[in-house]
Amino acid sequence: xxxxxxxxxxxxxLTDAELRRLKEYFRDMPVAEILAGLKFAKNRWSAKDAGxxxxxxxxxxxxxxxxxxxxxxxxxxxxxxxxIANYRRRGYSYPTxxxxxxxxxxxxxxx
Numbered sequence: 089x090x091x092x093x094x095x096x097x098x099x100x101x102l103t104d105a106e107l108r109r110l111k112e113y114f115r116d117m118p119v120a121e122i123l124a125g126l127k128f129a130k131n132r133w134s135a136k137d138a139g140x141x142x143x144x145x146x147x148x149x150x151x152x153x154x155x156x157x158x159x160x161x162x163x164x165x166x167x168x169x170x171x172i173a174n175y176r177r178r179g180y181s182y183p184t185x186x187x188x189x190x191x192x193x194x195x196x197x198x199x
Contacts (some may be wrong), residue, residue, distance in 0.1 A: 148184055153191045161196040165189070 164171050173186045
């Protein structure tokens with residue numbers, strides 16, 4: 089039985105190590121998995137290129153609570169429903185929001 093071959097145009101040069109890794113991936117992995125990975129990589133690359141790639145959860149949380157004073161933390165906790173709506177509008181997940189709240193509670197207790 090003949091093995092199917094694929095010819096790919098590559099932008100830029102390809103080292104021997106990179107070519108060997110590509111061959112290994114195509115030999116060892118199912119095509120569906122390779123396509124799923126390529127789709128993810130393309131979406132990530134497009135987002136990075138457009139400047140809309142979201143940063144990791146830790147840095148999102150640090151950005152939200154970094155310079156919040158105790159009084160500001162107390163106000164945010166008193167108006168928590170409004171804050172949740174704001175965070176959801178920005179695209180934050182509920183686990184991220186709950187981590188923000190946890191740190192705000194700690195900051196509100198500091199004097």
